[in-house]
Amino acid sequence: MIRPLYAWGGLLALGLAGCGARMSSSPIPDAPIPVHFTDVARASGIGFTHRHGGIGRKYFVETSGSGACFFDYDQDGDPDLFVVQSGLLPTRPGFGGAQNRSVLYRNDRGRFVDVTDRAGVGNFGYGQGCCAADYDGDGDLDLFVTNFGSNRLYRNEGNGTFKDVTAAAQVALPGYNTGAAFADIDGDGYLDLYVSRYARYRIGSDPPCSQAPGLRSYCPPAQFDGEPDVLLRNNGDGTFSDITKRSGIDDPHGKGLGVLFLDYDEDGKPDLYVANDGTLNRLYHNLGGGKFADVTATAGVGMGENGRLAAGMGVDATDVDGDGRLDVFVSNFTAEPNDLYAYRGDGVFDTRSTASGLGGPSIPFTGFGAAFMDYDLDGLPDVIVANGHVADDIEKANPGITYAEPTLLCRNRGNGTFEDVSEAVGGDLVRHRVGRGLALADFDADGDLDVFINNSNSPPTLLRNDGGNAHHYIQLRLASNGPNHFAIGAGIRVSASGRTQLHEVRTGGSYLSQHDLTQTFGLGRSDRADEVTVHWPDGKVQQWRDLAADRVHVLRER
Numbered sequence: 001m002i003r004p005l006y007a008w009g010g011l012l013a014l015g016l017a018g019c020g021a022r023m024s025s026s027p028i029p030d031a032p033i034p035v036h037f038t039d040v041a042r043a044s045g046i047g048f049t050h051r052h053g054g055i056g057r058k059y060f061v062e063t064s065g066s067g068a069c070f071f072d073y074d075q076d077g078d079p080d081l082f083v084v085q086s087g088l089l090p091t092r093p094g095f096g097g098a099q100n101r102s103v104l105y106r107n108d109r110g111r112f113v114d115v116t117d118r119a120g121v122g123n124f125g126y127g128q129g130c131c132a133a134d135y136d137g138d139g140d141l142d143l144f145v146t147n148f149g150s151n152r153l154y155r156n157e158g159n160g161t162f163k164d165v166t167a168a169a170q171v172a173l174p175g176y177n178t179g180a181a182f183a184d185i186d187g188d189g190y191l192d193l194y195v196s197r198y199a200r201y202r203i204g205s206d207p208p209c210s211q212a213p214g215l216r217s218y219c220p221p222a223q224f225d226g227e228p229d230v231l232l233r234n235n236g237d238g239t240f241s242d243i244t245k246r247s248g249i250d251d252p253h254g255k256g257l258g259v260l261f262l263d264y265d266e267d268g269k270p271d272l273y274v275a276n277d278g279t280l281n282r283l284y285h286n287l288g289g290g291k292f293a294d295v296t297a298t299a300g301v302g303m304g305e306n307g308r309l310a311a312g313m314g315v316d317a318t319d320v321d322g323d324g325r326l327d328v329f330v331s332n333f334t335a336e337p338n339d340l341y342a343y344r345g346d347g348v349f350d351t352r353s354t355a356s357g358l359g360g361p362s363i364p365f366t367g368f369g370a371a372f373m374d375y376d377l378d379g380l381p382d383v384i385v386a387n388g389h390v391a392d393d394i395e396k397a398n399p400g401i402t403y404a405e406p407t408l409l410c411r412n413r414g415n416g417t418f419e420d421v422s423e424a425v426g427g428d429l430v431r432h433r434v435g436r437g438l439a440l441a442d443f444d445a446d447g448d449l450d451v452f453i454n455n456s457n458s459p460p461t462l463l464r465n466d467g468g469n470a471h472h473y474i475q476l477r478l479a480s481n482g483p484n485h486f487a488i489g490a491g492i493r494v495s496a497s498g499r500t501q502l503h504e505v506r507t508g509g510s511y512l513s514q515h516d517l518t519q520t521f522g523l524g525r526s527d528r529a530d531e532v533t534v535h536w537p538d539g540k541v542q543q544w545r546d547l548a549a550d551r552v553h554v555l556r557e558r
Contacts, residue, residue, distance in 0.1 A: 032411070032421075033470045035376050037451065037463035039428040044443075044462055045112040046081070048103050050436075052457045053089040053126070058218045059203050061089070061148050063390040064128060064178065064257075065368070065456035067437025067512030071132035071141045073119070073156060077552075078107035079441035079516040082143060083454060084127035090149060091203050100124045102145065110444040121154050121162050123147070129437070129512025133182035133191050135169075136238055137483025146177035146195060146512070171240050175227055176201050181508025183261035183270040183489055184537055185247075186290040189482040190234040194508075196256025196274055199224040212397040218390060221277050221311070226253040229274065233290060236483075248292040254279050258315035258370075260509045263491065264326050264343055268539055270489050273301070275312030275330050298348065301328060301341045305353040310336040314370030314438070314511035318381045319502040320356070321416035324493075326502065329358070331367025331385050331511070334401055338362040338370070338385065342416075358383060358410055361420040365405045366390060369438020369511040373449045377471035377522030379499045380412035386435030386453045386511070404432035407453070407463075433461060441516035447473045447550060449520055454513075472523040472549040478505055480536050480557045486517055487557070491535040496526040523549050 052062040066084035073080050087100035102123040105112035116122050125147035132141045140156040150172040154162035166172050171193065179196040186192070201224050211217035231247050232240035244250065249272070258275035265271070269286035276282065280302040284292040296302040304310040311333035317326045321342065328341040328349065337359030341349035353359035362385065369386035376382070387405035394401050407429050410418040422430050437454040444450065448468030453461040474494065478487035490505045503519045523529065532544045536557050547553055 033376055033467060035465065035467040036425055036427050037429040038466055039431070039461050040464045041460055041462035044110065046083075046105060046460060046462060047114070048083045048085070049459045050085060050454055050457060051087050051099065053087055053092065054457070058206065058209070058216050059089065060199070060201055060206050060219055060224065061126070061176070061203065063218050064198065065388075065434070065436025066127050066454055067129040067369070067510070068439045068452050068454045068460070069130040069132050069143070069514040070439050070441035070443070070452070070516040071143070071514065072516070073104070073132070073141055073143070074106065074160060075140060078109065078445065079443055079518065080107045081105040081112060081443070081452065082121065082130055082132070083460060084130050084145060084437070084512070085123070086126050086128070089203055090126055095126075096124045100126065102127050107443060115160070119160060119162050120164070123152055125149050125152065128178050129180055131180045131182060131508045131514045133488055133507045134483070134485050135182065135191050135193070135234060137190060137485065139485050141486070144171070144180055144182075144193065146180050148176050150174050151177050151195070165238065169239055171232060173197075173230055178257050179259035179508060179512050181259045181261050181506070183507070184484055185231075185270060185286060186233070187269070187288070188236065189484055189538070190236045191484060191488055192234045193232040193240060194229065194259055194261070194272060195232070196229045196259045197227040198255050198257065198277070200227045211391055211393045215393050215396065217393055221255055226251075226255045226279060228252050229254060229256045243290055247290055248287075248294065249284055251282055254282065257313050258330070258509070258511050260315045260317060260328075261489065261506060262317045262326055262328070262504060263489070264317070264328075265347065266491070268535070273315060273317070273328060275315045277311045277313065278309055280309065281312050281330060295347065300351065301349050304332065304336055304339050305351040305359065310339065313368045314385070316371050316509055317504075318372040320372070320381055320412065322499065324500065324502065326504070329370060329372065329383060331370040332362070334366045334389065335363060338367050352416070356416060357418040357420070361408060361410065361422075364401065365408060367408070368436045369453060369513060371438055371440055371510050371515065373440050373451070374520070374522040375409065375449060375465060375468055376411070377448055377468050377473045377524070379496065379501060379522045379524045380414055381501070382412050383410045383418060384408070384438070384451060386438040388434035388436065388456060402432065404434050406430035406432055407435060428461070428463060434458060436511060437513040438510050439513040439515050442475070442518070442520060447475070447520075472525065472527055474521050474523055474529050474547060474549050475552040476519045476521070476532070477517070477552060477554045478534065479554060480538070482538065484537055487537060489537040492519055493533045494521045494529050495531045496523045496529045518552070
């Protein structure tokens with residue numbers, strides 16, 4: 001039977017919404033400054049090319065692409081880069097060899113050097129995503145890689161090398177593993193691990209699907225059953241235990257991609273948001289003691305603004321409108337506006353996709369990697385989304401949609417609404433690519449955030465931010481007590497010139513990716529942060545005053 005691929009996300013309906021009504025009152029932002037992005041991937045030493053391994057048989061797994069992680073594995077202050085490779089399919093001769101090798105690049109003052117072989121983190125599976133955290137509490141960042149097939153956990157040995165401890169840690173989890181994130185869900189100081197899984201799929205199980213008469217096309221996710229996600233408790237001895245069922249997290253039909261821990265209700269316990277592809281997105285409220293309650297329905301964050309299921313891909317959260325509360329952003333499929341869920345503070349989110357101005361510009365595109373980033377350092381979180389369709393023959397069926405798509409950048413106006421500035425910024429930002437994973441870091445140490453995009457079946461993009469540092473900034477690195485050395489789960493509020501920003505230190509997020517743990521705050525024209533407040537994961541609260549701008553501050557828990 002031939003099944004039409006348009007069931008994936010609906011036919012394109014161009015109806016771009018305006019920028020919407022005012023959402024809240026906040027200080028007027030500084031006037032826009034000229035910023036452009038330059039693709040310096042090759043010039044910076046990144047020779048990677050992603051391969052999905054397809055040979056024309058249109059296996060579903062080829063569509064998901066893979067992610068990337070910025071993390072300072074050698075603790076020299078420069079964010080290093082791990083790029084996940086997919087490569088040859090598990091059924092192909094040569095699978096597990098060089099063509100399936102993921103790559104670790106050491107950042108040497110803005111130039112990247114391939115250290116994969118020495119470090120021992122090649123993965124050599126059919127890679128999907130990654131995240132990095134100090135799971136064993138020894139003071140350095142370890143690396144977890146998800147695969148279509150067995151995952152990999154690499155323990156950082158502290159000497160530039162890693163050891164594969166997958167079997168001993170009991171985290172292999174065969175299946176279609178995608179997103180992952182670490183957080184201390186039970187307050188014992190050790191970081192637990194959530195792994196999202198996409199579909200019950202084996203290569204060759206694809207039914208005949210067609211995008212247009214005479215074509216064999218990729219099938220939509222609806223053709224496959226979901227695969228339950230997994231929550232693993234860190235036992236504190238180097239091993240993990242599966243507590244999915246008894247934790248209250250049980251979504252047997254979900255098709256999980258983006259994963260995000262966030263403390264949306266500010267009770268000191270990390271809650272969990274999962275972006276699902278074509279099934280309900282899920283919000284799990286942390287009750288303490290390793291228990292969660294599914295509050296998706298009451299919170300209003302499971303569907304799109306039109307009350308229909310959407311194909312959620314990437315996810316992030318921050319305070320977009322200056323009301324001191326975390327809001328959630330999810331990137332979606334073509335014809336499904338990207339969603340912004342604004343938290344009211346009473347357990348309920350309002351869907352502001354249209355009113356914010358973020359929904360309309362996204363309608364023509366399929367969004368994957370997504371992040372809040374203050375690209376111009378004016379003190380307001382902007383939104384960037386890596387786009388790229390999943391059907392490589394979509395243009396033959398619908399000339400209004402393209403397989404490769406431009407990156408979308410929306411500037412925060414300072415009143416809870418956004419304007420699409422992609423074309424105004426132009427250049428390498430809007431060059432068409434089949435974008436998947438997206439990760440942020442100030443890789444060249446000039447103060448503004450740069451963007452890495454892992455593109456499907458093609459070379460990646462490293463967008464160097466040129467001009468963002470015309471405004472002032474402050475960068476913060478946290479060092480906490482106990483085994484959670486990097487303060488995963490900490491909340492940070494920075495106040496300057498009457499504006500207060502809220503960040504959380506997180507692993508995972510975006511789409512199968514992770515940003516650098518260093519937190520960058522734009523300060524606009526202010527030459528200092530008036531006050532910085534850190535809510536440490538163990539419940540302590542500390543304040544710093546009058547921190548000078550345009551430098552990195554290491555804040556240590558007392």
